[in-house]
Amino acid sequence: MQIDLREIQALHARYAREPVVIDLENQIRAMPAPLLLSHAPTSRPTGLRRAWNARWQIGRVSLTVIGGTVVCAALGMGAARLWPTPHSRAINTPPVPAATPASPQSDASLSAPTPSATAQPLNSQALETSPRGTPGLAAVDPSALIQDHGSLRAPGTAATQAAATTEQKAIVSPIRQRAITGASAAAVANVAPVTPVATVAASTPQAASVEPTAHASAASQAPASQPEAHRPVRHLVHLHPVTPRDMPPAADAQKSAAAPAPRNGDVQLF
């Protein structure tokens, strides 16, 4: 049996698979190349882009300046908030002006109590009876009490300090001083020097509720030790501070001072 090679080759050729040709170069060349992959040199920046870049640089500088300003402002505000803290004691402490030698009565009253160097603070020994039989509180200097009261009140809040200042102003107002002076003068003319102080102490219920004998003694001692005429009155008020709500205005003080003696059953407020 003869084998025809040509016939066999033709037979196999019929079932031969078409070869798959992958021509990458032609395929890539035929594809539309994107702009990003193109090898063309990058175009020069347009005028709009240049303008935008310039404005962006200016804006960046402006933003930097504004940011620095904001930071500085924040720091300044923080420092301003923190600055009064270390100086609060100095600010809250009432000014202590020097004793004016000859000034009007209002000025003398406005002057803050000047704690003398010899003033001794109140302690337990002061409550004891002296060997001579006099009460121990008689030797207490009211100015020392005022000093202690002020030192204790110094670290208080600003509102309390403002209330105290208002209280002082109201007390030392010329109208009140005039009324008190008139009442004191009348009392001094009628009775002993202790009487005005006792009258004032009795007129203030709050003051009378706290050891009236001690206050009376202290008040009786005050005119002797302090040459100022109105000092005891002012000290009594300071020893028993009242809240601003209870603080009577100057007009009321004048009215109470000028009011006649309380009748039976009436409560004298001031």
Next chain:
Amino acid sequence: MKPQATLNVTLLAAGSAIEGNLILDHGLSLFGIVDGNVITNDGLLHIGAGGLVKGQIEGEHVRVDGTVEGDVHARGSLEINGRVRGNIFYCGTIRLGERASIDGQLKRVSRELTIESEPAAIAETPNVQSLQRPATAAA
């Protein structure tokens, strides 16, 4: 890169005999005797007139003009103009010539199953032998 126009075909001429499996990646024209399985991955597996395969044949395109004593697996086209003593599994087209003699069953299967035989069907048909592929053939 130009496509290669060469056609690789193995020719086993008459008067030759091979004992064992024959695995090829191209076409084969067999006019001799093979005592084993013949597998071609591509091209045409041609069992020429006078050729004899005592085993299973498997190929993309199968044309049988001789004698096959075993199963025939065709993934593409199958053309029989000879004698087959075994089951025929095909998934493409099949053509039977005037001299075709089939002693077995014709089954159209999916392309994935053209190689794997079905044991159940084989058990039901005692005249069909199950495929016992030796380990050396797989290697």
